[in-house]
Amino acid sequence: MNILNLYAGLGGNRKLWEGHEITSVEYDPHILEAYRTLYPHDDAFLWDAHDYLREKYYLFDFIWSSPPCQSHGQYRYNVGVRAKRYEPLIKPTAVLGRHYFWANFDIPYVKCNKSSIRDKNKISDFDLDISGAKIKNKRQALRNMVDPELGKYILDCSEVWNY
Numbered sequence: 001m002n003i004l005n006l007y008a009g010l011g012g013n014r015k016l017w018e019g020h021e022i023t024s025v026e027y028d029p030h031i032l033e034a035y036r037t038l039y040p041h042d043d044a045f046l047w048d049a050h051d052y053l054r055e056k057y058y059l060f061d062f063i064w065s066s067p068p069c070q071s072h073g074q075y076r077y078n079v080g081v082r083a084k085r086y087e088p089l090i091k092p093t094a095v096l097g098r099h100y101f102w103a104n105f106d107i108p109y110v111k112c113n114k115s116s117i118r119d120k121n122k123i124s125d126f127d128l129d130i131s132g133a134k135i136k137n138k139r140q141a142l143r144n145m146v147d148p149e150l151g152k153y154i155l156d157c158s159e160v161w162n163y
């Protein structure tokens with residue numbers, strides 16, 4: 001498939017996507033540089049994700065978009081989400097682990113691995129070496145990553161739906 005991966009970050013969701021043509025968009029040049037090192041065969045653009053989507057959406061079979069989510073900050077997580085889980089404006093079609101998903105295909109519920117990124121606090125807790133990257137907040141970029149297994153699961157769900 002031709003896949004558009006918006007808000008690419010360090011490519012957590014994309015890590016286990018094998019055998020696809022992948023185009024990624026990220027607007028932080030240092031994060032993009034690290035992404036390109038990790039995934040040299042992807043087309044990776046320094047671009048605004050909204051603009052890219054508006055102009056090129058019709059070229060792709062599958063589009064993943066993971067914009068920054070304020071609720072991932074520790075404060076908002078504890079107060080806004082954990083203590084008083086807020087309702088999103090548009091009801092998600094699936095809730096898996098710490099993620100909400102809105103999709104136009106079925107995503108059956110699966111229990112997610114609890115040893116999540118939330119428990120990882122130090123850069124050394126992650127098994128990804130970005131020590132050479134110039135990213136300003138490396139810990140945040142690492143904590144932003146979607147669990148690769150979850151990214152693969154969602155893509156697999158979309159493929160089932162296609163047949």
Ligand SMILES: C[S@@+](CC[C@H](N)C(=O)[O-])C[C@H]1O[C@@H](n2cnc3c(N)ncnc32)[C@H](O)[C@@H]1O
Pocket residue numbers: 007008009010011012013014025026027028031047048049050066067068069144145146147
């Ligand atoms: C939640 S993180 C994405 C995590 C990624 N999906 C992963 O699994 O590793 C969001 C990313 O979007 C980038 N970003 C924020 N606003 C953007 C925009 N308007 N256009 C492109 N990228 C943007 C941030 O720099 C950040 O790397």
